[in-house]
Amino acid sequence: MMKQFLIKMFHLGLLIYLILWCLQLVIDAGLKLNQNNPFYEWNMIDKGAINAEVVFFGSSRTYKHYNPEIIDKKLHLNSYNLGNDGTAIDIQRIRNKAYFANNKTPQVIVQNVDITSLFPTEKLYKKNQYFPRYTIRNFEILNAVDDAIFIEYIIPMYKYRGYLNVFELTLQGYLSTKTENKNHKGFSVNNSSWDGKFEQQKQQLNGEKLNFSHVNFKERLLVFDEMLANLNAHSNTVLLVWAPEYYERQELEAAVLSNIKNKYSEAADKYKNTYFIDFTKDSLSYHKKYFYNSYHLNGTGAAIFSEKIADTIAKYHVFK
């Protein structure tokens, strides 16, 4: 009786497991065909459809700052913005690796750097974008930032809990349905005016400076170093660019700012054709009108900055 029960439970469990696993495969495949945010850029990368001469990696400060249309026009080449909103360097590695695995080697990589990119990731932002990418290659990175990842890897469909629109998104993928995509070659413009949150933050700090005591910079810079080695191995020229930040914010970051810049500069010096370029003292940083918050340029600011970055790329790299 017991044996019969255990065998039946095992068979039933296995059957359910296999069915759910197959269903997960179907959904993953559907999402990999989805042409809308947040899957589109990922799927372009996986398909090897980007193959740009210049690619921009980084966080939202890449996503909102580097306009490929302006850069392409100026340099007469194909560039692509692969900035991933809400990510720090640990998570950015997933996109870098996926890109190098499926696309031709870019001539220039622009990696945006700053302080927040060194912050530890406490939560995966827009986690659903990673669901079709739960591969062995990405396990270690994802597992380091999210306790649920291990169970999500072993129990089929568990990763989709709470995402009940996943069936709709899968269908969109299979039917090639396009919804509004605000990205242009991975770049998203924000034309809002200054949001005033920085003033609130300053008020809360009450004259104090940001101390970043929660960040182990030494440890995080080791992760960055590993990432930089990978970037360097996959490109002729790597530019580590610190995009403009509103100057008053830089004053708040004064405790660590110059030290971190030095570290990035030292990191760049270790590699051939790798340069650290600092835009924090650029004139853009001193005008609120170019920002929508203290950390992100608005459309006007991004357009001017993209012109400048095109000139910088041309200065550091001779395109063949």
Place this chain on the structure above:
Amino acid sequence: MLFNSVEFLLFLPVVFAMYWFVFKKPIHQNILILCASYFFYGWWDWRFLFLIIFSTLVDYSIGLLLHNEKVIRKRKILLWTSIFVNLGLLGYLKYYNFFINNFITAFDAFGVEISESTLNIILPVGISFYTFQTLSYTIDVYRKKVIPTNNFIAFAAFVTFFPQLVAGPIERAAHLLPQFYKKRVFDYRNAVIGMRLILWGFFQKIVIADGCAPYVNDIFENYMNYSSITLIFGSVLFSFQIYGDFAGYSNIAIGVSRLFGFDLMRNFKYPYFSRDIAEFWRRWHISLSTWFRDYLYIPIGGSKGGKYSQVRNVFVIFIVSGFWHGANWTFIVWGALNALYFLPLLLLNKNRTHLDDFDSKTLFPTVKVFVQMCTTFILITFAWIFFRSDNITVAIDFIKHIFVNSNYLKISSAYTYNHNIRPLAVYLVFFILLEWFSRDREQFVNTFFERNTYLRYAMYVIITLVIILNIQNEASGFIYFQF
């Protein structure tokens, strides 16, 4: 430890394997159950284990003393000692602050100021459940309906049996205790039904109750800002939440017990298909309703005597039952409201009209039955407003807002604005239909699915999938744990 937690997912198979493969003698199995139950309870807060052990020792000893005592007066003293100790602990831990606060308020109303000295008491999980279970043992021994046990391990395992320790069903010694004496033989059919009950229990808890919870919480917390229809919607969802939560727990408890060869009483028999309030109370939280019937209602006269005593007895049992749920006037009013609903049936001698089981042969109910079911559901849902509200003022205000808020016919709350309600609506329809078509059975696999293996397996897959898709990152507790 919560049933819907990873810890329990590991705990259950380990205890199951040890129970059937390592400890084969009943005495050893009982020791295992006892240790597992203490571990299960201690996982939440080990300090309160002493309370359970104390309660166990008291009732075990009094049971034996009662058996040896022939003098009626001394027997009564023993019985009242048990009642005093058990209800004293319960009263102190659960009701002390309630009485102190109301005492102060009452004196305040007469202009007498008394300094407040309430205590910061933590209510031990499940105290109302195991207190009633041990009490029933002593009362039954006193009534000579149960022969007291001298097997302490069996008795302690009966008191603390982990599947039903914290939220019932509240078992009677006459039914559960003898099962601890017998040699347990693994029964395939029983275990399969147990697994089905567990699966369905998880569906009720995770998909239905936890799915309704955020809508309900938002609507009850911000009721003053929402339209009438939204408030009605919130109340209806709470009806499903509390049913899914409690019936889900009971089904998991009964299912787990079956895996260990134990038979627990049914706690719910599709109560929302009841045709009147009397039937509802024969189908809702059956173990508590019958407890109150046997140990309170009948001793104070029950349905004997004139109409006045009958009405009084009905109010007593419903109000006490309400108060059992918690030290708050909302529960008392909830109980009284149910007594009021019951009154017309009692006065017209119609409280025992629907004693039959549901007719499972017909596909759909007749119009008359459908109207009766809807009316009962509306009355119950209205009463649940008191049960769910933080206090009486809020409950009355909530009801007022149903009538005075705008008649805007769109369900709109902060939570519905940000979340798609369609999946929950689909689950609720699926839930109601499956329960309706299984209404003549204990578990959701009805005769139709029983005959067709493929359909049955498809159902298992669908239910498992839906459960997985609705699991929350943090396991949520069961509402009845607080009682």
